[in-house]
Amino acid sequence: MSSRIIMLAIAAVVFCAAVPAQAAYPDRPVTLLVGYAPGGSTDIIARLLAKSLSDQWKQTVVVENKAGASGMIAADSVVRAAPDGYTLLLGYTPEVSINKLVFKEMRYDPIHDLTPIALVASAPLVLASGPKLPARNWKALLALKGKETAIAYGSPGVGGQQHMAGEVLKRLTGLPLQHIPYRGTSLAVQDLVGGQIDLFFATTPPLLGNIRAGKIWPILVAGDKREKLLPDVPTAVELGVPDLQLTNWFGVFGPGQLPDPIAQKIGTDVMGILASKSFIEELEAKGLTPTPLQGEDFAGFIQDEMAKYQRIIQETGISQR
Structure with missing residues (x-):
């Protein structure tokens, strides 16, 4: 074996020893931002999901409330975070599919600057x-x-x-x-x-x-089915106002340019949690319906929602701000 080959082999060994193997995600605490004050459905879902993810990942998932600007303060913080999966958003309908339609100026574009990872739950108003x-x-x-x-x-x-x-x-x-x-x-x-x-x-x-x-x-x-926890309350359809059907939804988002493997990992783990009987029961006990959608399916759902709210804006005359 020539001395040149020996030197190259030694250099390769030294290089491999110097570069540590990439740690599996997540290897440190994850922050899950909520754009509203504690106590609302977004916050409730975030805390239930954070607990389950913490148990699964063996890492702390911290819920942080950044209220204000119709959820956009928290969403903007996620947009500007490093796209590494350690800062996520438990997003609610407005900051993802409505605000772009009603605010003339936004610091982020929800379609391009956020990565839709997984739809978690929904509930009629x-x-x-x-x-x-x-x-x-x-x-x-x-x-x-x-x-x-x-x-x-x-x-x-x-x-x-x-x-x-x-x-x-x-x-x-x-x-x-x-x-x-x-x-x-x-x-x-x-x-x-x-x-x-x-x-x-x-x-x-x-x-x-x-x-x-x-x-x-x-x-x-505001839907076509009575709520399990409010069985005596009539629906908008029963009362003859079918146009008054509006359902809130809640999902997990990451920054734009979030690497696909990390988005897939988070989404798959969230889907697994949503298949858990105990988690389903926790959501339903709070009047929430598990609504699992991941990745591209979730992105298509958001586009459909934006089209619906565009029609409502035109019909009601809500002006841009």
């Missing part, structure tokens, strides 16, 4: 009334049409799905509704209970405790 409003059912609410006093309804942010639901309700019924935006669902629910606002659309989880306590009253489910 529920319209609830507070103690200040003399309406605890659909008939009583419609009787308020023509009143001079405005009926205040809240939402977690301008241009979001719950804002759209209120504007669709206003268009369909002629009720004198006035929009009051909040920084999160839990804050709006507090004011609904306290009588600062009259109506609020939300998924079942953040409303259920106060409904059961008799502090607020569910008027309708």
Whole structure:
């Protein structure tokens, strides 16, 4: 063996020893951002999912709430994070498929700057009334049409799905509704209970405790099927307003340019969790429906949602901001 070959062999051994093998993902804690205050459905799902992923990955998954700007503060933080899978978003409908349609200026493009990894859960909106409003059912609410006093309804942010639901309700019924935006669902629910606002659309989880306590009253489910946890509450279809069908959805996103192997790893692990009977039961106990979609299927779902909300924006006249 020539001395040149021997030297090359030695160099190769030294190089391999100097370059450590790439660690399997994840080998350190992962941050899961939520764009809303604690207590809403997005936060609830994030914490359930973080616990399951922590158990599976043997790494801590930390939920961090960055509320504000209709979820865009958290989404922008993920967009600007390193595309390594250690900063993820538990995204909710507005910051992914609505805000682009209603805000003239955004710091990110949800289609190009976020990687859709996995759809986790969905839930129809529920319209609830507070103690200040003399309406605890659909008939009583419609009787308020023509009143001079405005009926205040809240939402977690301008241009979001719950804002759209209120504007669709206003268009369909002629009720004198006035929009009051909040920084999160839990804050709006507090004011609904306290009588600062009259109506609020939300998924079942953040409303259920106060409904059961008799502090607020569910008027309708904005879908075509009754909720398991609210079996006596009629649907929009039953009440003759089928256009008032709006379902929230929640999914996991990473930064744009997230490597495919990492996106596939996260997505596959989330799909595995969604197949777990115990996780399904946890979601359903909170009024949420497991809705597993991964990768390209999830991306196509988002495109369909954007087309739907574009039509609603045109019909309701919600202006860009």
